[in-house]
Amino acid sequence: QAVVTQEPSLTVSPGGTVTLTCGSSTGAVTSGHYPYWFQQKPGQAPTTLIYDTSNKHSWTPARFSGSLLGGKAALTLSGAQPEDEADYYCLLSYSGDREVFGGGTKLTVL
Amino acid sequence: EVQLVESGGDLVQPGGSLRLSCAASGFTFSGCWMNWVRQAPGKGLEWVANIKQDGSEKYYVDSVRGRFSISRDNAENSLYFQMNSLRVEDTAVYYCMGCSRWGQGTLVTVSS
Numbered sequence: 001q002a003v004v005t006q007e008p009s010l011t012v013s014p015g016g017t018v019t020l021t022c023g024s025s026t027g028a029v030t031s032g033h034y035p036y037w038f039q040q041k042p043g044q045a046p047t048t049l050i051y052d053t054s055n056k057h058s059w060t061p062a063r064f065s066g067s068l069l070g071g072k073a074a075l076t077l078s079g080a081q082p083e084d085e086a087d088y089y090c091l092l093s094y095s096g097d098r099e100v101f102g103g104g105t106k107l108t109v110l
Numbered sequence: 111e112v113q114l115v116e117s118g119g120d121l122v123q124p125g126g127s128l129r130l131s132c133a134a135s136g137f138t139f140s141g142c143w144m145n146w147v148r149q150a151p152g153k154g155l156e157w158v159a160n161i162k163q164d165g166s167e168k169y170y171v172d173s174v175r176g177r178f179s180i181s182r183d184n185a186e187n188s189l190y191f192q193m194n195s196l197r198v199e200d201t202a203v204y205y206c207m208g209c210s211r212w213g214q215g216t217l218v219t220v221s222s
Contacts, residue, residue, distance in 0.1 A: 036210075038155070045205060045214050045215055046147075046155065046205070046207075048210035048211075048212070087154075089154065089155050091157065098171070099160065100157060101155045101157055102154075
């Protein structure tokens with residue numbers, strides 16, 4: 001089974017910009033992996049921020065964006081707010097419609 | 111209002127069974143692949159199973175294949191998860207997720 005890798009932790013200053021990445025043990029991440037990004041705050045269920053690489057939902061703050069970068073999926077936060085402190089997970093889809101989550105990135109806004 | 115509401119979580123002994131349910135409302139349930147995702151205490155998210163819109167395709171993570179079964183009833187806007195031969199390592203909060211919507215989760219504890 002494929003392994004999906006994320007940075008275990010990152011720190012960003014309030015108002016700053018940070019990029020979280022999501023890599024695959026099978027090779028480059030492409031749009032065909034339909035990357036998703038989720039945010040989870042302590043004690044809460046996850047929420048979906050980005051689907052299919054770069055698409056936002058109506059509830060996704062404009063400061064979040066998704067892309068492919070250097071063979072990985074990427075989530076960029078521009079203008080970090082204190083409420084963005086959370087765990088972030090990516091999800092990739094593999095053939096046979098099996099899905100694999102990354103281990104998550106704990107983002108600190110400090 | 112879009113809602114996914116899970117139920118059925120409980121404390122069960124190893125080797126036991128549970129059936130989880132997820133009731134959907136506020137969106138076109140029949141148009142969504144639906145998933146079960148779990149999160150062990152203090153751990154990350156783990157995808158466990160999914161089912162196609164019409165129920166014709168089902169996929170499982172290796173660790174539960176043959177023990178767990180996903181199903182759905184589009185007429186009732188409901189998703190189900192039959193969990194048999196439960197193990198201590200199946201202890202987790204189980205979430206249903208589809209079309210980017212998440213439920214609040216239901217806790218399954220497997221312990222003697």
